[in-house]
Amino acid sequence: MKFALVMGASGDIGKAIAADLASDGWSLYLHGFKNQLSLDEQLESYQNQFPKQDFFKLTLDMTDEKGVATFLEALFQVDAVIFSSGFTSYQLLTEVSAIEMEKMWQVHLKTPLLLLQKLQPKLAKSTLGRIIFISSVYGEVGSAMEVLYSTLKGAQLAFVKAYSKEVASLGITVNAIAPGAIQTKMNSEFSETEVTELVQEIPVGRLGQPNDISFWVKQLLKEESSYMTGQALTISGGWLK
Template identity: 50%
Template sequence: MPYGLVMGASGDIGQAICYALAADGWSLYCHYHHHQEKVLNLVSDLQQRYPQQDFFVVSLNMLEESAISGFLNQLFPVDGIIFASGFTAYSLLPETTSQQMDDLWRIHLKAPLLLLQQLQAKLAKSGRGRVVFISSIYAQQGSSMETVYSAVKGGQEAFVRAYAKEVATLGITVNAVAPGAVNTQMNQNWSTSEKESLSADIPLGRMAEPHEVAAACNYLCSMEAGYTTGTTLVVAGGWTN
């Protein structure tokens, strides 16, 4: 039975990933920083649905580097890790603070790399380790008002390409999923007209649902994806500009 660590299990996409992986037989460590109750409810539901598997609630503030070692002590087998946590900052570059830049870099890049440094041996143990970053379509096409977010997401995908080569002989695959616009709580404050305008720009005419992003992640974590590494799977409904 494989064990997966889902960073950001309290988010809509992270939660959908947990359900998809659990249905495929994974036991899970479900990470949160905020929204503890949401993850407790998630784990309780998963335990009822899949009583033969193990589900744990784990907490870490990814901005606190000193907390990482203690966090890792809570983990035993780890066969896969999915980085689905993070946030964006909407502002023009001259208005983006140094603290916002640091936080975006640490959440999306530095903390994941520090975690992987110490989890690599566990990921290699089974010979089928899986690493998946939930990136963004903005890593490729960029987004004005989200320049730093676009930069760190691009950094994730560059890291995926490089690290995949480094750990290939260990049986670890490293990939990314790049969603376009996704129907999550993050955009519930958009107006109806804003959502309609965005959907009109997407060839499929709608935003993605979290379970569709989770399905892509689930494939990359599957045994069938053992020959897929160093790549980014775009889930954007044909939206490329």
């Protein structure tokens, strides 16, 4: 049995990742924070469809460092970790409060790194040992009005490069996926005109769907992907590349 921890499984991309992995034979720890309904629905659906696999629901506010130790206690075998948790806010850097900076840093980097410090021995013990960050194309090219978000997404890419070198000899691979514009809750505030204008900029002529991302996560988790590490796959329909 192989176990993956999907951080942000309650979100749209995380849910697509969980669904693809469940149908690929993975047992899952499904993490979420506020959207408990999404986790409950997924849990019921996967338990019915894949009765021989195990599924667990876990809650953690990633801005609350005190919760990390208890969260870790609920994990036993871990063969792969996917970080699909995140949020953005549209504002000029001059408008971002120190509290908001701290929260965004905690969700995108600090808490993932605290988790990995403790999960590393489990991943090293695994015959797979996979870590994937869902970063963003903005981490590669940057975006005005999302400077903090772009900075942290870029930091995730830098982390992947550095940490992959540190743990390669343990048999752990560390990669990132940098999505372009994916149709999820995160973009639900865009007006119809904004979406039309955005789509015109995307060479393949459409927004991405969550399964455009989950497909690649599934590939990176396969045994045959063991020679790929420290990389970022940009999945953006050619946008911003």
